[in-house]
Amino acid sequence: MSLGQRIKQAREQHGYQQKDLAKKVGVKSAGVISNWERDLNKPDADKIVQLCEVLEISASDLLNCHIQEEFVCSTREKDMIKQFRSLDDIAQEAILSLLSIEAKRHKEVNLPTWTLPFFSARPSAGIGNYMMDNEEEQMEIIDTPQARKADYILQVDGNSMEPKFHSGQYVLVKKQETIQTNEIGIFVIDGDVWIKQFQIDHLHSLNPKYADIPFEEGQEIYCMGKVIGTAERV
Known part of the structure; x- marks a missing residue:
């Protein structure tokens, strides 16, 4: 497990969104935290100390790079x-x-393939991921009727949509600004990206261990599209 992954794990264990942690350690935006967690940048020594204090973790645990990565099963x-x-x-x-x-x-087997845009922003099925540096690349996947209806691919981050969607799974998204009640979509709320089931006054988590997300006055909320299936990368 990398330093960025350990920062993210400790943050989620405390129930902080990236913007919350950014404020607590005194960095300018949630984007800085996102870069740390994706190992694009590393916090300096002073920020390491602050992270340890805020996340209640020892420096040895946070900086230990010799921990064997856990094999995660759905x-x-x-x-x-x-x-x-x-x-x-x-x-x-x-x-x-x-x-x-x-x-x-x-x-x-020589399976037919299909190529779609893949965006680096990972929709959260957990605590919430900040929408930034949404880099696009082309991903080759197994060709299916659903894949041909999709506009792009995202990767799930978290377990709140289990058993239907698992962390690390690729989902097919069809662009549309609205979806029907009980349909699953990709939503941006105040900069955080979520994969959730749409309800009239909230976003619903399929996993009962996770709370729903109520809509609140003054929030910036928009739908990025409807999740129409999953994709298998070639």
């Missing part, structure tokens, strides 16, 4: 592992044999 993958462990040796060997065959077949 809820579905965890369920599959539990089921696999419940099987006897013969059944497990049969599953492993089938997995090996299918993995080889998947690599050999």
